[in-house]
Amino acid sequence: MLRIAIGGLSTESCTFSPLPTRLTDFTLNRGEVFLNRYPFLSEFDAEFVPLLWARALPGGSIEAETYQQIKDELLQLLRDHAPFDGVYLDMHGASNVQGMDDAEGDLIAAIRAVVGDQCLISASFDLHGNISRREVENLDMLTAFRTAPHVDVVETRHKAVSMLMHCLKTGIRPLRAWLQVPLVLPGEKTSTEWEPGKGAYAAVAESDHIPGVLDASLLVGYVWADEPRASATVIVTGTDAEAITHEAARIAQRYWDVRAEFDFGVRAGSIDECIEWALAAPESTVFISDSGDNPTAGGVGDTPLVLGRLLAHGVQSAVVASIADQAAVALCQTAGIGADVELSLGGKLDSLNSKPLLIHGRVLNVVPSQNTEIVVQVEGVKVIVTERRRPYHFIADFQRLGVEPLQHKIVVVKIGYLEPDLKRAAPLALLALSPGAVDQAIERIHYRRIQRPVYPLDKDMIWKPTPLVLTR
Numbered sequence: 001m002l003r004i005a006i007g008g009l010s011t012e013s014c015t016f017s018p019l020p021t022r023l024t025d026f027t028l029n030r031g032e033v034f035l036n037r038y039p040f041l042s043e044f045d046a047e048f049v050p051l052l053w054a055r056a057l058p059g060g061s062i063e064a065e066t067y068q069q070i071k072d073e074l075l076q077l078l079r080d081h082a083p084f085d086g087v088y089l090d091m092h093g094a095s096n097v098q099g100m101d102d103a104e105g106d107l108i109a110a111i112r113a114v115v116g117d118q119c120l121i122s123a124s125f126d127l128h129g130n131i132s133r134r135e136v137e138n139l140d141m142l143t144a145f146r147t148a149p150h151v152d153v154v155e156t157r158h159k160a161v162s163m164l165m166h167c168l169k170t171g172i173r174p175l176r177a178w179l180q181v182p183l184v185l186p187g188e189k190t191s192t193e194w195e196p197g198k199g200a201y202a203a204v205a206e207s208d209h210i211p212g213v214l215d216a217s218l219l220v221g222y223v224w225a226d227e228p229r230a231s232a233t234v235i236v237t238g239t240d241a242e243a244i245t246h247e248a249a250r251i252a253q254r255y256w257d258v259r260a261e262f263d264f265g266v267r268a269g270s271i272d273e274c275i276e277w278a279l280a281a282p283e284s285t286v287f288i289s290d291s292g293d294n295p296t297a298g299g300v301g302d303t304p305l306v307l308g309r310l311l312a313h314g315v316q317s318a319v320v321a322s323i324a325d326q327a328a329v330a331l332c333q334t335a336g337i338g339a340d341v342e343l344s345l346g347g348k349l350d351s352l353n354s355k356p357l358l359i360h361g362r363v364l365n366v367v368p369s370q371n372t373e374i375v376v377q378v379e380g381v382k383v384i385v386t387e388r389r390r391p392y393h394f395i396a397d398f399q400r401l402g403v404e405p406l407q408h409k410i411v412v413v414k415i416g417y418l419e420p421d422l423k424r425a426a427p428l429a430l431l432a433l434s435p436g437a438v439d440q441a442i443e444r445i446h447y448r449r450i451q452r453p454v455y456p457l458d459k460d461m462i463w464k465p466t467p468l469v470l471t472r
């Protein structure tokens with residue numbers, strides 16, 4: 001019976017965030033506990049050996065020692081449980097390690113060195129990964145999501161495993177055509193739910209019917225990583241060098257051709273513009289994305305900029321979810337429900353983009369947990385304060401705290417595009433181009449190390465796709 005190891009590293013590292021990702025930020029899933037990510041394994045005639053899958057909420061660059069520890073453990077587990085016929089790596093693709101470029105390239109090359117050349121390695125990636133030549137050289141095959149928001153997560157993992165099984169059973173040793181497309185476009189503009197992202201990904205799926213192609217992947221990349229590999233990439237895996245080269249060039253050219261058409265899926269403007277538009281809107285509730293401080297993209301989650309502007313506008317009915325501030329939570333918890341408090345709120349982590357906001361408020365609710373949440377009424381605004389940054393992606397996340405978002409005129413969420421549950425509930429959504437570590441206004445970002453020229457920083461650049469066929 002074929003033996004397949006499963007492991008991986010999954011996080012997204014914003015090099016503009018001052019908050020390093022430490023070992024305590026990772027969930028280290030060892031052995032059977034992460035097998036539920038792959039509900040399809042029983043359909044394959046193989047023994048799957050789950051080793052280590054390390055995951056962290058997107059944040060700043062991973063501390064070097066933390067990465068080394070995770071890498072060492074994964075490599076040791078591979079040695080301890082050897083031999084393997086195949087390895088499946090469940091990756092994100094946008095990790096950054098302090099003092100190191102191309103973290104996944106380093107990890108995958110090290111795994112290759114341990115398992116040797118005969119073992120086949122397959123990987124799946126988030127389409128927000130930045131995929132280097134070194135990664136593709138050390139893998140045998142790979143695939144990536146084709147939807148954003150990601151609704152083909154399990155399907156993609158399944159594809160990576162079934163491709164691996166197919167190649168192992170038939171003796172196929174695939175080739176990969178890889179190329180970078182010099183585009184840095186944020187995920188909020190490249191959703192596959194609207195054009196031109198939708199059409200770009202429909203064009204990827206056309207390759208599925210081409211003889212000699214096993215997989216075609218287009219990754220829009222992760223733009224808040226200032227390292228040379230940050231860009232879009234196209235990788236086509238298959239058995240026919242000519243076919244995969246042709247398809248990779250076709251997908252890349254198709255994506256490049258529509259570069260100027262990418263835009264936010266909802267009306268976007270400055271914080272003040274969004275507040276004014278919301279107040280003037282006939283809709284009973286307007287959701288505003290505080291997109292520059294989105295923790296699920298790597299934002300620090302504590303900037304009080306939008307709250308400050310809501311108060312300046314004298315908004316009478318709003319909710320802000322959320323501001324991370326451990327000291328403020330402790331103070332409110334001690335003061336208790338109903339107490340009046342004075343807080344120097346948020347703005348402590350990302351000094352480049354914000355500073356603390358002095359507020360007077362009343363504690364409405366305290367919900368103790370591993371990440372205690374407080375609701376504070378500040379004039380017309382209910383502010384959710386948490387010990388550590390966390391996302392609010394569901395209406396139930398608010399209701400749990402005794403807050404009914406739809407009973408307020410404005411609901412501010414630290415997020416990019418609205419996640420499906422909020423999107424369904426929101427009568428109207430706006431995207432605030434708020435300053436922060438994950439600034440959506442790419443032209444405002446001070447890049448130092450990405451490859452130039454790149455669009456849209458170098459608007460007039462000329463480019464032609466030239467895929468490289470990589471073998472081992």
Ligand SMILES: [Zn+2]
Binds near residue numbers: 126127128150
């Ligand atoms: Zn993603």
